[in-house]
Amino acid sequence: MLKRMEWPTLAILTVTYQIWLFATTYLAEWSVFAAVIISAIAIAQFSSLQHEMLHGHPFRDQRLNAALVFPALTLIVPYLRFRDTHLAHHHDNALTDPFDDPESNYLDGGDWEQFSVIRRGLLTFNNTLAGRLLLGPLIGTFAFIRSDLRNLGQDPKILRGWLWHMPAAALVIVWVHFAAMPLWAYAISCYGALSLLRIRTFLEHQAHERARGRTVVIEDRGPLALLFLNNNFHAVHHMHPRVAWYRLPSLYRQNAERYLRQNGGYRYRSYSEIFRRYLLTRKDPVVHPLWRRG
Numbered sequence: 001m002l003k004r005m006e007w008p009t010l011a012i013l014t015v016t017y018q019i020w021l022f023a024t025t026y027l028a029e030w031s032v033f034a035a036v037i038i039s040a041i042a043i044a045q046f047s048s049l050q051h052e053m054l055h056g057h058p059f060r061d062q063r064l065n066a067a068l069v070f071p072a073l074t075l076i077v078p079y080l081r082f083r084d085t086h087l088a089h090h091h092d093n094a095l096t097d098p099f100d101d102p103e104s105n106y107l108d109g110g111d112w113e114q115f116s117v118i119r120r121g122l123l124t125f126n127n128t129l130a131g132r133l134l135l136g137p138l139i140g141t142f143a144f145i146r147s148d149l150r151n152l153g154q155d156p157k158i159l160r161g162w163l164w165h166m167p168a169a170a171l172v173i174v175w176v177h178f179a180a181m182p183l184w185a186y187a188i189s190c191y192g193a194l195s196l197l198r199i200r201t202f203l204e205h206q207a208h209e210r211a212r213g214r215t216v217v218i219e220d221r222g223p224l225a226l227l228f229l230n231n232n233f234h235a236v237h238h239m240h241p242r243v244a245w246y247r248l249p250s251l252y253r254q255n256a257e258r259y260l261r262q263n264g265g266y267r268y269r270s271y272s273e274i275f276r277r278y279l280l281t282r283k284d285p286v287v288h289p290l291w292r293r294g
Contacts, residue, residue, distance in 0.1 A: 006058035008246045009049070012229075013068060016045045020073065023189075028181035036185050040192030041227070043073045047197055048229040048245075054083040057244050071171050075190050076141055078165030081148065084157055090241055095214045096205050098288050102147075106207065106288035120286075127282045129275060132202050137194035199271065200228045203278070206266060207289050212239075213264035220270045221249065232271070235263040 020042040028035035046069065052058070053065040069079060085102035094100035098108045105127070112120070125131035126139055148158050176186045208214045218225075218232035225232050229245035233252045236259055237243070243251060252259060260267055268274055277283075 006244050006246075009052055009058040009244065012045070013049050016042055016049060020046065024176060024179040024181040024186065026180070028179065028185070032182065032185050035181050036189045036192065039181070039186065039189035040196065043189060043193035044196040045227055046073045047077070047193065048227065048231065050079055050082060051086070051231065052229060052245055054079075054086060055241055070168055071175075072165055072168035073172055073190075074193060075169050075172060075187070076194075077144075078161045079168065080161035080164055081144075081158065084161065090238065092211045092214070092238060095211060096207050096288065097291060099293065103201070104205070104288075105201075106284070107286050109287045109292045112287045123286045124282060127284055127286055128280055129199070129202055129278045129283075130280055132198040133195045136198040137191050140194070140198075196227065199224060199274075200231060203268075203274065203283050204231075204234045206284060207291075208264065208266075209290065210264065212262045213266060215263055215266065217252065217259060217263065217267045218269075218271065218274070219252075219267065222270070224271045235259050235266070 020039060023035045023038040023042060027038060050069045053069050054062075056062065057065065058068075059065055066079060066083075072079065089095070089101055089103040091100075096104050096106055098104050098106050098111075107123070115123070122131075122135060123139070126135050148162070152158050173183070176183055204216050205214050206216070212235070215235040215238045216232075217235045220232050230248040231237055231245070233248040236248050236252045239259070239262075240248075240251065
């Protein structure tokens, strides 16, 4: 088993837990403001590690991987539900489909026509990067929970996922209750972490007639790339979902032209370029431009 372990993943998981523990205790005694910022970063890093675990890292045993990320540091996202919906998202033929892709940010035109002016305005703002940072966690969490409630009686995995989530979230709440960090401050950290993760998901997929033209490559190697565990090489990840995060950049460099040819050149040089272009500018329409049902 030792030979099969992915030591970089275990190392960064260990450091992430240590930073989170430090932020909720000693740092919170010194400055709650600093603790909120550092906790948000640690929780976002932890979420990226959960993504690695559900794809079969660092062990082949999925139960052991799940145990490594059992505490629900985000409080609101059940790991088993994240796993099930994300693996369904990896059916590339359904990418961006408002109905069949659980992680699609597009809506069906028929639904859009029934929305109020205020709701349309909020969703339009949500398609700017600033909107995704400010409103994205609220809108995304609401849609996620509403979908699970609607399908609760049809899919037994939903109830199981939430039942397992209860002790995982309770463990974190009890820790924070006895630690130095106020629970309200920790809730802000969770929202901040979900906001940071919206930077990654903001434009990682686009509407395109070809499935492989829907997934982006962002050639960033800075702090955000580490925070997202190189998932900015998203087209590479979708083509090789079992490849560990620390191998994605080299895999891309070895044959960049091939990946860009297959995804139709859907590429950005860095996250700073994305901030410059889309902070206050809508990147995509809310309504899916190619598909409509009914």
